[in-house]
Amino acid sequence: LSFYKFHCTYCSWESSPSANVVKCETCKDPIFIKYMENPSNTFQPSYSNVTMPLPLTKSDDLITLGEGNTPIVKMNRVSEMVGIDTIGKLEYMNPTGSFKDRGSAIMISALADFNIKEIVEDSSGNAGASISAYGAKAGIKTHIFTPSTTPLPKLNQINIYGAVNHSISGTRDETTEAALKYARETGMPYASHNLSPYFIEGTKSFAYEVYSQLGLDMPTDIIIPVGNGSLYLGMWKGFNELVDNGELTSIPRLHCVQARAVMPIAMAMENKSWTPADATPTRAGGIAVSSPPRLGQVIKVLTISGGSVITVEEEEIGQAQIQLSRYEGIFGEPTSAAALAGLQKLTQKKVIKSGSKVLMPITGFGLKDKMPE
Amino acid sequence: LSFYKFHCTYCSWESSPSANVVKCETCKDPIFIKYMENPSNTFQPSYSNVTMPLPLTKSDDLITLGEGNTPIVKMNRVSEMVGIDTIGKLEYMNPTGSFKDRGSAIMISALADFNIKEIVEDSSGNAGASISAYGAKAGIKTHIFTPSTTPLPKLNQINIYGAVNHSISGTRDETTEAALKYARETGMPYASHNLSPYFIEGTKSFAYEVYSQLGLDMPTDIIIPVGNGSLYLGMWKGFNELVDNGELTSIPRLHCVQARAVMPIAMAMENKSWTPADATPTRAGGIAVSSPPRLGQVIKVLTISGGSVITVEEEEIGQAQIQLSRYEGIFGEPTSAAALAGLQKLTQKKVIKSGSKVLMPITGFGLKDKMPE
Numbered sequence: 001l002s003f004y005k006f007h008c009t010y011c012s013w014e015s016s017p018s019a020n021v022v023k024c025e026t027c028k029d030p031i032f033i034k035y036m037e038n039p040s041n042t043f044q045p046s047y048s049n050v051t052m053p054l055p056l057t058k059s060d061d062l063i064t065l066g067e068g069n070t071p072i073v074k075m076n077r078v079s080e081m082v083g084i085d086t087i088g089k090l091e092y093m094n095p096t097g098s099f100k101d102r103g104s105a106i107m108i109s110a111l112a113d114f115n116i117k118e119i120v121e122d123s124s125g126n127a128g129a130s131i132s133a134y135g136a137k138a139g140i141k142t143h144i145f146t147p148s149t150t151p152l153p154k155l156n157q158i159n160i161y162g163a164v165n166h167s168i169s170g171t172r173d174e175t176t177e178a179a180l181k182y183a184r185e186t187g188m189p190y191a192s193h194n195l196s197p198y199f200i201e202g203t204k205s206f207a208y209e210v211y212s213q214l215g216l217d218m219p220t221d222i223i224i225p226v227g228n229g230s231l232y233l234g235m236w237k238g239f240n241e242l243v244d245n246g247e248l249t250s251i252p253r254l255h256c257v258q259a260r261a262v263m264p265i266a267m268a269m270e271n272k273s274w275t276p277a278d279a280t281p282t283r284a285g286g287i288a289v290s291s292p293p294r295l296g297q298v299i300k301v302l303t304i305s306g307g308s309v310i311t312v313e314e315e316e317i318g319q320a321q322i323q324l325s326r327y328e329g330i331f332g333e334p335t336s337a338a339a340l341a342g343l344q345k346l347t348q349k350k351v352i353k354s355g356s357k358v359l360m361p362i363t364g365f366g367l368k369d370k371m372p373e
Numbered sequence: 374l375s376f377y378k379f380h381c382t383y384c385s386w387e388s389s390p391s392a393n394v395v396k397c398e399t400c401k402d403p404i405f406i407k408y409m410e411n412p413s414n415t416f417q418p419s420y421s422n423v424t425m426p427l428p429l430t431k432s433d434d435l436i437t438l439g440e441g442n443t444p445i446v447k448m449n450r451v452s453e454m455v456g457i458d459t460i461g462k463l464e465y466m467n468p469t470g471s472f473k474d475r476g477s478a479i480m481i482s483a484l485a486d487f488n489i490k491e492i493v494e495d496s497s498g499n500a501g502a503s504i505s506a507y508g509a510k511a512g513i514k515t516h517i518f519t520p521s522t523t524p525l526p527k528l529n530q531i532n533i534y535g536a537v538n539h540s541i542s543g544t545r546d547e548t549t550e551a552a553l554k555y556a557r558e559t560g561m562p563y564a565s566h567n568l569s570p571y572f573i574e575g576t577k578s579f580a581y582e583v584y585s586q587l588g589l590d591m592p593t594d595i596i597i598p599v600g601n602g603s604l605y606l607g608m609w610k611g612f613n614e615l616v617d618n619g620e621l622t623s624i625p626r627l628h629c630v631q632a633r634a635v636m637p638i639a640m641a642m643e644n645k646s647w648t649p650a651d652a653t654p655t656r657a658g659g660i661a662v663s664s665p666p667r668l669g670q671v672i673k674v675l676t677i678s679g680g681s682v683i684t685v686e687e688e689e690i691g692q693a694q695i696q697l698s699r700y701e702g703i704f705g706e707p708t709s710a711a712a713l714a715g716l717q718k719l720t721q722k723k724v725i726k727s728g729s730k731v732l733m734p735i736t737g738f739g740l741k742d743k744m745p746e
């Protein structure tokens with residue numbers, strides 16, 4: 001495993017890979033993976049048309065359920081509605097119905113390489129279902145901590161894949177605390193999709209695919225619902241690797257959408273104070289993260305990429321979910337619909353201008369969540 | 374539209390294409406599409422790596438939600454369990470969560486070519502959800518007749534895509550009667566996934582993809598849950614076209630799985646009498662078709678391809694659904710799990726022998742149906 005290291009982009013700390021390290025041991029910032037040799041260890045994962053560096057020794061090590069390689073579709077009526085050329089990348093068409101499968105595939109494959117047999121994770125639902133499925137395929141026993149507000153379809157998924165579900169009566173943050181405590185007590189790795197650098201190595205394939213599918217016709221703007229930022233930061237890393245390799249010369253503006261109910265990133269971007277106690281309930285459960293551990297990294301990418309943060313109201317999310325279904329035949333979960341609500345506001349505010357070309361990931365399947373009222 | 378005709382394989386009747394004809398006007402057998410010119414009108418649909426003849430004038434006519442191009446995955450623990458090399462093609466990873474999207478894409482595209490604005494369909498759920506989604510994308514208003522036993526997630530889908538749902542308190546057959554009556558009274562086309570020859574032109578892409586993905590390493594046996602046979606007959610037509618074009622020299626044995634609760638095909642294969650009154654409730658709603666209009670065609674393909682029919686019990690279906698999830702990380706609906714239950718019986722009976730290579734389509738997402746008890 002000498003061809004890559006764990007790397008802190010904040011203080012430049014480095015260490016050898018390990019199943020148990022998820023934060024910089026000096027400054028406590030969440031870490032990334034850095035490749036030592038380039039490009040000798042790139043390979044083409046089964047799910048992609050392109051090669052990319054991955055933290056696996058050989059492609060046979062990839063534990064796959066058929067993730068990635070999701071279609072890009074034109075959104076004609078949405079484009080007409082907002083007056084901007086808009087396309088969608090259908091991330092909900094992943095094996096467990098959300099983009100998380102990209103991250104889980106690489107994280108679980110790496111943990112299997114370390115010969116890990118049992119792990120702990122906490123999730124509002126999608127990541128838990130995804131990690132349960134890949135755990136099942138890998139023969140790794142998974143303990144998934146979920147808040148008691150998790151929608152039933154996501155709990156059903158977690159259970160049928162054979163995971164042990166620990167339901168926590170408390171906030172999303174208290175669920176994380178309970179998972180951390182359990183990991184400490186049992187000595188099992190804390191395989192957090194929010195922290196593991198392997199998870200981001202998985203989501204970066206989104207960027208490689210966009211480039212492979214669109215070539216020189218790249219979007220000018222990408223609009224992403226952001227809670228923890230695992231897709232957001234993953235695509236940033238992927239686009240950066242493509243620039244470093246000389247394939248791309250620039251990176252699209254990467255915009256964040258948050259629910260007004262839970263908006264730590266939006267407030268941090270404006271240098272305003274915000275605490276988890278300010279959070280109110282939201283139907284966009286996938287981005288209801290009140291203290292995102294990678295907040296500082298998201299703010300940095302927002303600044304460098306020229307992206308902006310937009311917040312959306314609950315009714316706007318509900319309306320956008322119905323618009324996506326009725327105009328485009330795309331049934332996304334409320335979290336995914338938040339991107340469309342955000343697009344409408346960003347075009348109204350002229351942050352996204354006429355002549356732009358917008359891409360939205362549709363991050364999760366509508367079947368996984370409560371229905372709009 | 375002179376490059377293809379409607380064709381009755383039973384009595385050789387032919388006619389020009391029409392949105393309103395779904396059966397042979399002479400012998401009442403459901404019809405197929407026959408191409409006049411070959412191969413000048415083949416083209417590559419967006420969803421596929423291969424070209425195939427399609428009943429559309431140009432590829433721009435295709436109304437797509439990103440269907441097809443589904444992954445094939447190895448099923449290591451299932452292979453171990455049954456002692457036969459088994460792979461799965463993940464048809465549930467289609468835009469609305471079932472293989473029906475292949476058929477809907479072509480059927481709705483053809484109806485849009487005919488400038489149709491409103492259609493009638495009846496469905497136990499999946500086809501209705503699929504046709505609603507493609508109707509939404511095409512701007513075609515859809516009336517979906519469903520039995521009152523349809524699972525809630527499928528009804529939710531039908532509704533969110535903006536279809537008019539007509540719920541019928543009665544059997545699946547009574548639902549069909551009600552849809553037919555409504556089509557007659559309103560003059561709208563009866564766009565039935567069970568009868569439309571366009572639907573089968575869509576599902577045939579399954580065969581083209583299997584060949585494109587596996588090449589010379591083709592399966593010896595394919596095991597398919599069969600109700601109406603739209604996937605079964607579609608893949609048969611696709612494989613036959615590949616033989617006619619000289620790409621393939623033989624076709625895999627195509628086996629049917631039915632629930633013991635609703636087994637018209639199994640009984641017909643044994644020349645035993647069976648009536649809709651013999652049907653009992655089954656969790657495999659997608660194959661609960663007690664009087665399949667294409668029954669004779671399915672029996673013919675079974676005979677020619679060397680396939681067999683196997684019936685499975687309700688407990689076997691439930692157990693197989695859990696096995697698929699826990700062994701392979703694949704959460705299929707009960708109808709899909711019936712294929713695995715069937716595989717176990719076919720290997721026990723030595724109908725499928727050691728050294729065979731089996732492919733199973735996983736036809737629908739588990740999120741779309743009731744959970745196992």
